[in-house]
Amino acid sequence: MANTILVGAQWGDEGKGKIIDVLTEQADLVVRTQGGNNAGHTVYIGKTKYVLHLIPSGILRPGKKCVIANGVVIDPVSLVGEIDGLLKVKVKVDGNLFISETAHLVLPYHRELDEQREILKGKHKIGTTKRGIGPAYGDKAARTGLRVIDLINPDRFEQLLKIRIKENNEVLKAFGAKPLSFNKVHAAYRAAGDRLKPFVTNTVVMLDHANRHGARILFEGAQGTFLDIDHGTYPFVTSSNTTAGGACTGSGVAPHWMDRVVGVMKAYTTRVGEGPLPTENAEIADMLHAMGREFGATTGRARRCGWFDSVATRHATMVNGIDEIAVTNLDGLDTVETIKACIGYRVGSTRYEYVPNDIEAFSKCTPVYAEFPGWLTPTHEVRRWKDLPVKARSYLKAIAELSGAKLAIASVGPSREQTIFL
Ligand code: GDP
Ligand code: IMO
Ligand code: MG
Numbered sequence: 001m002a003n004t005i006l007v008g009a010q011w012g013d014e015g016k017g018k019i020i021d022v023l024t025e026q027a028d029l030v031v032r033t034q035g036g037n038n039a040g041h042t043v044y045i046g047k048t049k050y051v052l053h054l055i056p057s058g059i060l061r062p063g064k065k066c067v068i069a070n071g072v073v074i075d076p077v078s079l080v081g082e083i084d085g086l087l088k089v090k091v092k093v094d095g096n097l098f099i100s101e102t103a104h105l106v107l108p109y110h111r112e113l114d115e116q117r118e119i120l121k122g123k124h125k126i127g128t129t130k131r132g133i134g135p136a137y138g139d140k141a142a143r144t145g146l147r148v149i150d151l152i153n154p155d156r157f158e159q160l161l162k163i164r165i166k167e168n169n170e171v172l173k174a175f176g177a178k179p180l181s182f183n184k185v186h187a188a189y190r191a192a193g194d195r196l197k198p199f200v201t202n203t204v205v206m207l208d209h210a211n212r213h214g215a216r217i218l219f220e221g222a223q224g225t226f227l228d229i230d231h232g233t234y235p236f237v238t239s240s241n242t243t244a245g246g247a248c249t250g251s252g253v254a255p256h257w258m259d260r261v262v263g264v265m266k267a268y269t270t271r272v273g274e275g276p277l278p279t280e281n282a283e284i285a286d287m288l289h290a291m292g293r294e295f296g297a298t299t300g301r302a303r304r305c306g307w308f309d310s311v312a313t314r315h316a317t318m319v320n321g322i323d324e325i326a327v328t329n330l331d332g333l334d335t336v337e338t339i340k341a342c343i344g345y346r347v348g349s350t351r352y353e354y355v356p357n358d359i360e361a362f363s364k365c366t367p368v369y370a371e372f373p374g375w376l377t378p379t380h381e382v383r384r385w386k387d388l389p390v391k392a393r394s395y396l397k398a399i400a401e402l403s404g405a406k407l408a409i410a411s412v413g414p415s416r417e418q419t420i421f422l
Helices: 016-024 076-088 108-124 133-142 154-175 182-199 203-212 245-249 282-290 310-320 359-364 390-403
Strands: 004-008 029-032 041-045 048-052 065-068 097-100 217-220 260-266 269-271 304-306 324-328 338-347 350-352 366-373 406-411 419-421
Touching: 004 016, 004 310, 016 041, 016 217, 016 260, 016 324, 016 406, 029 203, 065 203, 076 182, 097 182, 097 203, 108 133, 108 154, 154 182, 203 217, 260 310, 260 390, 282 304, 310 338, 310 390, 324 390, 338 390, 366 390, 390 406
Parallel strands: 004 217, 004 260, 029 065, 029 217, 065 097, 260 324, 324 406
Antiparallel strands: 041 048, 269 304, 338 350, 338 366, 406 419
């Protein structure tokens, strides 16, 4: 396998964790380059379910090296919890996990501020995961952030934390929220720092060394294209570059080392949190929720659901340079008689073939649909392309063509085996 960037081509939760797990078989390293524990990547191995938030999904494949790179924001206490959770189920972490010295930290005041800002926004809230992601990236850009390298230097950490807590307590007080105790935060973070220290390294140099020795690297995207801080449906986005370029800046691996981009998309659309979703459809949502599907892996919130939106996925192909498409959750449409896919947007008499930048225009977009006959046959046991119902193959071919990239994988269930390679 060549160096591969895997991105979500919709609004997150496309099934990236499952596809990463499948592709990791042919990789030597798996690297997370952005986001934080707002992500929830689900992997099933047999009947056992794992949900990864900060640690790359590749950790579940023995011997694969996993890197949390510089572009990620790390909540150290949460990361220790995740490591402990893996150790409890006998997943080997020591020797396989590497954490960047320069990744920024999520601190308790980030989480508090995330929550307070959402409350203040009222009905205009973003619907964040309340993990402190926005304020942590905000501090990074404002050059007031603390980094992993500070956390593992006790004297420096104490000094910097004191200043930051003092300032942020003033802000929290202005919100009417409870100020934080320096001693409590310091003790919890210092303990986490001691636990994480053995994993901390210069991951830029490590990845350069790996590339020079012909390693195959898989870059595990978090969130999705339309949650990208620059290319998403701002302000209803996350605070990092979720698109393919983020894999370079978030890892220090230069663009010329990258060989291909895989875009993961569901056979329909979901979104969790606020913001426009032109193809949203209550019937599809009710159907999927009744099957026990489409509840958030991080917050447990019911995901909003709708028809496949090829205007969005075509846009995703453009901004990410998607070469190959992996379509997941095909089986979710097994019982639908007539399947719709959005092929354009309309606002009054104006037709859009792309995602408009103006959020107000985007929220007014009504979809123009193409219809496809449903296959009305269970697909979860299918393992080969030629065994898929003809109508399912036609639908997959059509949505790949509309999205403008080559169909490479179709997924018919959450487990490794339920994967069809083309
Ligand atoms: P991620 O954030 O992109 O990794 O996606 P999530 O794990 O948050 O959500 C995707 C959900 O779909 C998870 O529950 C997966 O187990 C599940 N999943 C992935 N691919 C398939 C599939 O082809 N069929 C079914 N039924 N479930 C799938
Ligand atoms: P994975 O990697 C789906 C959404 C939140 C909210 C917005 C901003 O599992 O696909 P944030 O907490 O990041 O400030 O929230 O982004 N969001 C996700 N939605 N999947 C994710 O990650 C998400 N991470 C953040 O719901 O709308
Ligand atoms: Mg998820």
